[in-house]
Amino acid sequence: MRDIRTILRLTHEEGLSVREIAERLKIGKSSVSTYLLRSREAGLSWPLPAGSDEDAKLERLLFGRVGRPPRDLSEPDWALVVRELKRKGVTLTLLWQEYRACHPDGYGFTWFCDRVAAFRQRMSAAFRNRHAAGAVMQTDYAGPTVPVVDPATGVIHPAQIFVAVLGASNLTFAYASFSQRLPDWIDGQVRALTFYGGSPGQSYAII
Incomplete structure (x- = not known):
């Protein structure tokens, strides 16, 4: 006690x-x-x-009471959760922490993620796109910028993250550049093809 x-x-x-x-x-x-x-x-x-x-x-x-204490069975507004996930920097972990802050005796993180996935599956149509190996490379700039410190001056530069993915295997290449201008975009494409060791049948940017 x-x-x-x-x-x-x-x-x-x-x-x-x-x-x-x-x-x-x-x-x-x-x-x-x-x-x-x-x-x-x-x-x-x-x-x-x-x-x-x-x-x-x-x-x-x-x-003195037999059995486990009752849980807080309040569920989040799943439509709101899914909308919030589309905002920059918002993650499932962050949304679950906000839920548990309001409901300390509520459900755990695994349940929260499962329910979000189930809601998404119910509310959105899905198309399974099958890719042949080596046929497609998809490229884009992804996520927020990453701070990079110049070791000589200490100046912090925001770096853009270029990402390339092979459609069939999901093999992913990522590269940080200081802008999204055409020379950096071309440089990212060249570095991705060098990383993969060849050229796919098709390459396109994800819009």
Whole structure:
């Protein structure tokens, strides 16, 4: 029962998060969440009221109920999640963390990803494009820029990421350049073909 007292104190007096408490006490985050949930269900406050801080009584209050505590079954707005994923820099991990911040006893990351994938499959038509080996190379600039520091001057330059992919194998080539101007674009194409060791039957940019 020492852990639950410490968890309650760290939560209410120091305002620590579940993760911070778990790291400080060297216990699992799920254990911290379970203790806090059971303490809320038992109506415990901090400081513990007189008479409820005895180990035997505290244990009965927290664990007298049989079975696991109920989970927070609230689900996100999946349509909103999918729209948010289209924004620059937004990831599934970030959206799941925002969901768990509002629902600490909610579902885990794997479930979250599975439900997003299932929603996408239901809501969007899919076409399976089959590529013959060596037939197609797709190229584009992808994602946000990457900061590159000039070791001589310390000046930071934003680098563009050129990406080439072979359609059949998904073998990927990536190269950083300082612009998307035509000379850099041609240089990226040449470097990709050199990396692959040959020329595909067709090469086109993804628009």
